[in-house]
Amino acid sequence: MSDGYGTAEERYKDLHRVYDEQSPFDADAAAAVAFLADLAGGGRTLELAVGTGRIAIPLAEKGVEVTGVDVSPDMLRVLRGKDPAGMVHTVLCDMTEPDVSGDFALVYLVANGLCELTSQEAQVRCLTAAARLLAPGGSLVLEATLPNLVFADRRPLFVGRMDELNALSFQAARYDAVNQIVQYRHVHLSDAGIRILPTTHRMVYLPELDLMARLAGLEPAGRYSDWTGGPFDPSTGRHISVYRKPSTVVAG
Secondary structure, eight states: OBOSSOBHHHHTTTGGGTHHHHOTTGGGHHHHHHHHHHHHTTSOEEEESOTTOTTHHHHHHTTOOEEEEESOHHHHHHHHHHOTTOOEEEEESOTTSOOOOOOEEEEEEOTTTGGGSOSHHHHHHHHHHHHHHEEEEEEEEEEEEOOOGGGGTSOOEEEOOOOSTTOEEEEEEEEETTTTEEEEEEEEEETTEEEEEEEEEEOOOHHHHHHHHHHTTOEEEEEESSTTOOBOOGGGSEEEEEEEOOSSOOOO
């Protein structure tokens, strides 16, 4: 599905090659798995934009029944290579129309997964689909960076990892303030040459996200700064938001 910024397949067709090594979210992956396993409570779990299984595989290793969907066949191929036992059930599909059946105790999107959808309409459809697949009382968890106002008035350049003496990673970003779109170019310089990978995100402000969730029939259930449940602090630059599907429908 194209939205003016290319299809998701086009935007992420090469990212699978370096996704694991360049993810800025790895530092607290173990805490994320523990947080999600606790919320799942032994029930079925669905990860939207599962990628290479960075969270889904260790979650499945804890005994949680995990289904993961992704629009990229290359990402899923990497996941299956890391999961030869097939603990994670994978489905190739668009996360705005997940080709799976509920009811799930937990649906989650981590590492800016929702922001990979580059229109508000697509993001609303994704949350609506997630709500539909949740069992009554089930939880939706979203992890994302907060929109950074530094994008609004200049074109920033961020230095990434400098773990090797003969390699350097950095990213350039361009911001469309009207549509809340950030276009990134991830650049890696090394003895092997220059590698440039593009990604595009639609950033979501928290009041907007809360409204989207409410339109999908979900209720706010918590917001944190990290996966240990630390109180939400905007200065950290990210949020982990939890929404819940009501256990009962209240007649209007």
